[in-house]
Amino acid sequence: MALKIVIGTRNRGKIREIEKMLSGTGIEMSSLDDFPPFPEPEETGNSFFENALIKAKAAYKATGLPALADDSGIEVDALDGKPGIGSARYGGNGASDSDRSKLLLEELRGKKGDERKARFRCVMVLFPAPGTDKKILMTEGVLEGMIAEEPAGSNGFGYDPVFYLPEEGSTVAQMDLDRKNMISHRYRALVEMRGLIEFGDFKEDRKA
DSSP: OOOEEEEOOOOHHHHHHHHHHHTTSOOEEEEGGGSOOOOOOOOOOSSHHHHHHHHHHHHHHHHSSOEEEEEEEEEEGGGTTOBGGGGGGTTOTTOOHHHHHHHHHHHTTTOOGGGGEEEEEEEEEEESOTTOSSEEEEEEEEEEEEEOSSOOOSSSOTTGGGEEETTTTEEGGGSOHHHHHHHOHHHHHHHHHHHHHHHTOOEEOTTO
């Protein structure tokens, strides 16, 4: 019997990426858009892992299906790792993706070279793990790069237009989706997650 999961987000960009990356695996996927709305959980965790688990548990409780959720963000060395877990709220409530990118560029004004080093980090959680009620699967993916001097490209979402990959010679938003999906932090977390699902490498969630 195919594993049925719900993708624990309403972010269409993330949903498209996850569906594309897991296509052909036999996993039957739905998203939160396929279920009645429920109150979004408050992300009160102190790490990407804690926030991903909060979201996965909320989606599981609302849908009854094992929920795959992630928390991801951008970490900038010159800003001591910020925005980090606050990436989606950077600039305050109501800020758009463009607003957040512009604020990040402003924060780095005058920084050059290695001072602009940054990384995308994604922590992904599946809760509960297949065949269990209190175990989880957790993976992490990282993509190293730089903050560009100015936005470029219209593909992707979030901070993609200002995240520059020297080895690609472009921002993430200038890449086509297939190439992005081959190297992204979310892809790296998903590849490992698929392996954990297949091999059942679970760990106990004692807070469940």
